[in-house]
Amino acid sequence: MYLASTALSATQPDTLTNASLRALVSSNRGSSVLSKPTEWRSRGSLQSSLSEVCGLLTIAAPEYSSEENILFQHVHYKTGKRIHTIGQNFDTLYIVNSGFLKIVWTDEYGSEQVLGFPMKGDLLGIDAIHSKRHATELVALSDCDLILLPYKTFSNLGRKYAELEQCILSVMSRELVREQSHIRMLNALGAEAKVARFLTELGERYSQLGYSGKVYNLRMTRLEIASYLGLAIETVSRTLSAFHELGLIAVYQRQIDIIDAKSLTNFRKLPQSKPNINITPIANTKITGRKEKILGTSIAKKCLPQWKKESAVIAV
Structure with a gap:
């Protein structure tokens, strides 16, 4: 049996060096080669066959003889761990088997931009094939399980099986189309419509994975x-509150309930809002201590903007 890589636990360092990855690859059938066998710990069933990998990528697996039973190993990462960093040498592709991550790009001034939120079934690392170095960093937003695909091993399989090579190119094209769709969305939609589109597309991804597309948790922060939508955090928070008040969604901390999916999908712009101020003057009354605090809270709530669903701009 040929092992394309070996399993690591989440207790290992954030990134894997090229030397480590090369040590993980076995060129001998019937055995796996580890440079330091006692240094790593395996947990559970951490091997995936080529057919399982293809199934995760939703592509057809090539027919191959049973003696060429190639297995790809998994690696576990805890929340907040970095899978790879900017400038790190590239020699491995990753498939998300479980969990949620974020792709982050950092400019020369240290400003960060979130470029994506990979989920189960996503192929990662293809942007580094050209330069052989990662231009972004990959960070786990939750405990996640990734499948390691040594690039040379996978590309050799593609040359051996023409149908597999076509499927791999199809997966890469799918990721490119998704990125182009995101760029079009950023350029074409207004702030509130971007948030609406983000919520609906995230729900669609959950549905494709077999989860509820109507009720789900946001693994990412506001x-x-x-950062992903190119907006201010205040705009995102205000828009989520407005959607909640309009009855399009219900927000419970990080849980999102999609109530009116059709209106949310076609949403374009929030109506103009006016502060709902209704303050009764209090004459000849001394307000101190707790009464002053309660009155201030009441006034603050009444000054919040009010929206009406029927005046929102929704495309038909």
Whole structure:
């Protein structure tokens, strides 16, 4: 049996060096080669066959003889761990088997931009094939399980099986189309419509994975959503509150309930809002301590903007 890589636990360092990855690859059938066998710990069933990998990528697996039973190993990462960093040498592709991640790009001034939120079934690392170095960093937003695909091994399989090579190119094209769709959305839609589109597309991804597309948890923070959509965090928070008030969604901390999916899908712009101020003057009354605090809270709530669903701009 040929092992394309070996399993690591989440307790290992954030990134894998090229030397480590090369040590993980076995060129001998019937055995796996580890440079330091006692240094790593395996947990559970951490091997995936080529057919399982293809199934995860939703592509057809090539027919191959049973003696060429190639297995790809998994690696576990805890929340907040980095899978690879900017400038790190490239020699491995990743498939998300479970969990949620974010792709982050950092400019020369240290400003970060979130470029994506990979989920189960996504192929990662293809942007580094040309330069052989990663231009972004990949960070786990939750405990996640990734399948390692050594690039040379996978490309050799593609040359051996023409149908597999076509499927791999199809997966890469799918990722490119998704990125282009995101760029069009950023350029064409207004702020509130971007948030609406983000919520509906995230729900669609959950549905494709077999989960509920109507009720789900946001694994990312409001700040990360704002960075991904090119908005201010205040805009994202205000828009989510407005959608909640309009009855399009229900927000419970990080849980999102999609109530009116059709209106949310076609949403374009929030109506103009006016502060709902209704303050009764209090004459000849001394307000101190707790009464002053309660009155201030009441006034603050009444000054919040009010929206009406029927005046929102929704495309038909």
